[in-house]
Amino acid sequence: MPATIRDVARASGVHISTVSRTFSAPHLVNPETRSRVLACAEHLGYRPNRAARALITGRTHNIGLIVADIANPFFPPLIKAAESAARHRDYHIFVTDTNEDPAVEEELVHALAKQVDGVLLCSPRMSNSLIEQLSREVPLVVINRQVTGLPSVVMDVGQGARLAVEHLTGLGHRHIALLGGPRGSWTSREIRRAATAAARTADAELTVLGPNQPTEHGGIGQAEHVHRLGATAVLAYNDLMAIGLIEGLDSLGYGCPRRSASSASTTSR
Amino acid sequence: MPATIRDVARASGVHISTVSRTFSAPHLVNPETRSRVLACAEHLGYRPNRAARALITGRTHNIGLIVADIANPFFPPLIKAAESAARHRDYHIFVTDTNEDPAVEEELVHALAKQVDGVLLCSPRMSNSLIEQLSREVPLVVINRQVTGLPSVVMDVGQGARLAVEHLTGLGHRHIALLGGPRGSWTSREIRRAATAAARTADAELTVLGPNQPTEHGGIGQAEHVHRLGATAVLAYNDLMAIGLIEGLDSLGYGCPRRSASSASTTSR
DNA sequence: TCTGGATATGCAAAGGTTTGCAGACGCAAG
DNA sequence: CTTGCGTCTGCAAACCTTTGCATATCCAGA
Numbered sequence: 267m268p269a270t271i272r273d274v275a276r277a278s279g280v281h282i283s284t285v286s287r288t289f290s291a292p293h294l295v296n297p298e299t300r301s302r303v304l305a306c307a308e309h310l311g312y313r314p315n316r317a318a319r320a321l322i323t324g325r326t327h328n329i330g331l332i333v334a335d336i337a338n339p340f341f342p343p344l345i346k347a348a349e350s351a352a353r354h355r356d357y358h359i360f361v362t363d364t365n366e367d368p369a370v371e372e373e374l375v376h377a378l379a380k381q382v383d384g385v386l387l388c389s390p391r392m393s394n395s396l397i398e399q400l401s402r403e404v405p406l407v408v409i410n411r412q413v414t415g416l417p418s419v420v421m422d423v424g425q426g427a428r429l430a431v432e433h434l435t436g437l438g439h440r441h442i443a444l445l446g447g448p449r450g451s452w453t454s455r456e457i458r459r460a461a462t463a464a465a466r467t468a469d470a471e472l473t474v475l476g477p478n479q480p481t482e483h484g485g486i487g488q489a490e491h492v493h494r495l496g497a498t499a500v501l502a503y504n505d506l507m508a509i510g511l512i513e514g515l516d517s518l519g520y521g522c523p524r525r526s527a528s529s530a531s532t533t534s535r
Numbered sequence: 536m537p538a539t540i541r542d543v544a545r546a547s548g549v550h551i552s553t554v555s556r557t558f559s560a561p562h563l564v565n566p567e568t569r570s571r572v573l574a575c576a577e578h579l580g581y582r583p584n585r586a587a588r589a590l591i592t593g594r595t596h597n598i599g600l601i602v603a604d605i606a607n608p609f610f611p612p613l614i615k616a617a618e619s620a621a622r623h624r625d626y627h628i629f630v631t632d633t634n635e636d637p638a639v640e641e642e643l644v645h646a647l648a649k650q651v652d653g654v655l656l657c658s659p660r661m662s663n664s665l666i667e668q669l670s671r672e673v674p675l676v677v678i679n680r681q682v683t684g685l686p687s688v689v690m691d692v693g694q695g696a697r698l699a700v701e702h703l704t705g706l707g708h709r710h711i712a713l714l715g716g717p718r719g720s721w722t723s724r725e726i727r728r729a730a731t732a733a734a735r736t737a738d739a740e741l742t743v744l745g746p747n748q749p750t751e752h753g754g755i756g757q758a759e760h761v762h763r764l765g766a767t768a769v770l771a772y773n774d775l776m777a778i779g780l781i782e783g784l785d786s787l788g789y790g791c792p793r794r795s796a797s798s799a800s801t802t803s804r
Numbered sequence: 805t806c807t808g809g810a811t812a813t814g815c816a817a818a819g820g821t822t823t824g825c826a827g828a829c830g831c832a833a834g
Numbered sequence: 835c836t837t838g839c840g841t842c843t844g845c846a847a848a849c850c851t852t853t854g855c856a857t858a859t860c861c862a863g864a
Binding site for chain 3 (some may be wrong): 283317
Binding site (some may be wrong): 313314315316317318320321326328336337339342343345346349353358359360361362363365370373376377379380381 | 584590595627628
């Protein structure tokens with residue numbers, strides 16, 4: 267039912283190869299012919315069949331983006347940015363959420379590999395071995411972690427942590443708690459390293475709490491601990507945990523200062 | 536480089552059609568042959584080429600999911616649910632975010648149509664004409680809106696609004712503000728309708744504020760208005776707007792009650 | 805022994821496109 | 835007039851699978 271290249275060729279009186287070139291290499295076809303072909307294509311509602319094109323060129327023009335958890339507010343902006351960048355290059359982003367479930371990850375890796383030209387991976391705790399396996403099947407770029415031999419894009423979370431600690435010590439805080447991220451995450455290690463170093467430099471005390479799940483629940487769980495500790499400021503691994511912590515402290519009866527006060531959190535994934 | 540069905544056929548000494556059947560209709564092939572083929576396939580790392588398969592069957596086993604804005608916390612759970620349901624049926628969900636940009640929507644519609652078997656659409660303000668156009672190219676299900684002639688899945692936001700208003704009037708509130716959603720959204724109309732009716736029934740006053748952008752900013756913008764109004768409770772269209780409103784009131788110096796107090800909001804998209 | 809059905813496999817066409825090669829044509833330079 | 839080049843278009847193979855049909859084999863029943 268949908269129009270094929272052949273229909274367009276017939277309608278415009280040229281060979282299918284000319285129609286093909288009209289779309290994929292316009293400079294090779296006479297402007298006059300080109301506009302006639304385009305008119306017929308438009309009229310018939312023709313759109314090149316992606317499957318056929320992918321079959322012969324070996325490129326799908328799709329890029330996979332694997333994220334750990336879409337519901338984590340860290341990801342949406344990243345997804346949007348990737349989509350926008352892809353769109354401008356005539357690619358599409360294929361987002362998938364693993365829920366950090368190894369079974370899902372495993373299956374995804376193979377399923378995805380066959381239908382995308384490359385994969386962006388932002389899943390801090392996916393196992394290295396799975397990542398290496400994936401990288402053998404498809405070009406891979408990892409985000410916010412480092413895997414030897416693979417290209418990666420990382421945020422300077424260390425710098426962020428340092429700035430946050432400096433801000434807090436600048437406000438006079440001498441005892442800061444770091445609500446740490448999950449075990450095995452590169453950003454988590456990096457933040458801890460940088461925060462610890464910054465605190466030492468400023469001669470302040472920094473207590474690391476964790477590792478924790480990078481979720482609201484992970485924050486709630488440390489509320490009591492944070493309070494007992496007597497720290498006057500907390501640096502949280504990410505927004506969700508900060509929210510959870512505030513919630514936890516609140517329900518213990520220890521309200522967090524509001525916006526104008528001196529408690530602060532920075533975020534990363 | 537990647538192994539094809541032919542390589543597997545050669546390795547296992549059968550015809551390619553047998554290999555094909557091993558994967559797509561296992562019951563048609565002798566168990567003995569089948570396991571030999573599977574072993575060879577495994578060994579060669581063979582995976583059926585999705586493009587070739589799609590080309591001949593006309594099915595991609597992909598489903599598109601168009602959402603207005605991934606960053607709106609309303610969507611991630613919806614996306615996850617769709618992905619999970621799809622996964623169990625051996626389908627993949629292809630999420631795309633339109634940013635409610637008509638140009639993006641327009642382009643997407645066509646680009647997507649050619650590479651998915653169907654589309655789930657949850658974009659409250661996409662134009663009806665574009666939706667109808669899309670529905671002519673690909674099977675379409677709309678979410679949280681109603682378009683004549685198209686199957687749809689809607690939440691009972693009216694019921695939610697009614698319950699919220701009843702809750703508030705039950706607590707004694709006589710004057711409630713409804714921080715309304717965007718113009719042209721089905722859920723927005725529905726909530727207004729139900730909330731108004733519920734307020735009338737309870738003999739309370741309900742003032743509708745809006746339409747507004749369904750964002751934090753949309754909430755912030757009505758803060759002053761809400762305060763001037765003297766309403767004792769506010770019902771917000773969604774979480775983002777509620778957050779924005781609280782923020783706005785806060786910066787005007789009118790703190791919102793915390794969790795234990797009687798202000799409430801319900802959410803929808 | 806023959807017939808007929810069930811089971812398992814092979815054969816080949818088909819699906820819509822891209823692309824290297826070759827042919828046609830026009831035109832300028834010699 | 836010939837040669838050569840540049841521009842445009844046609845031809846046909848190739849990409850990898852699926853699937854209707856035909857063939858082969860085996861076994862049970864008569």
